[in-house]
Amino acid sequence: MEERFVWVTTRRIRPGTLEDFEKAWRPDTHPHGMLRAFAYWSEDGQEITGVSFWDSREACDSWRASEPEAQRRAGMAPYIVDEREGFYRGRELAIPQR
Template sequence: MEEHFVWVTTRRLRPGTLEEFEREWRPDPYPQGLRRAFAYWSEDGQEITGVSFWDSKEACDSWRNSEPETQRRAHMAPYVVEEREGFYFGRELSVPQR
């Protein structure tokens, strides 16, 4: 099975700011080494979790330390109450067919 390097970030947002947050959240330009990205948000729109898959830890670290990412985080900051992030290695799990 193929292993992945995954960066997971969960942010608690100020009430009613999900739409504004999402406009600032998308990176521009998109990072080199980013394979896939997903966003999941709570029913009340006050928590959003981003899951991104990278070619390597180095590619992710390079993006995290870049000027575009610094600017992106500054643009998101007015909407964020709390932020947690983590780096993980993993693989897709096989789910039995019924």
């Protein structure tokens, strides 16, 4: 099976700031090496989990160390209460057919 490289970040944001947070959250440029990205929100709109797929660990690390990412993080900072993040390697699991 194909190995995948994934960056996951979960942030709890201040109540009532989801719209402003989303504006700051989206990068101005598409990061080199990012293949796909997903965002998931809790029902109360105060917790957001971002999942991005990368072509390599190096591509993800390069983006994380870049000036555009530093600026993006600075823009999000006023809205964030708590943040957890991590890089993972993995693969798709086969689901038995019914």
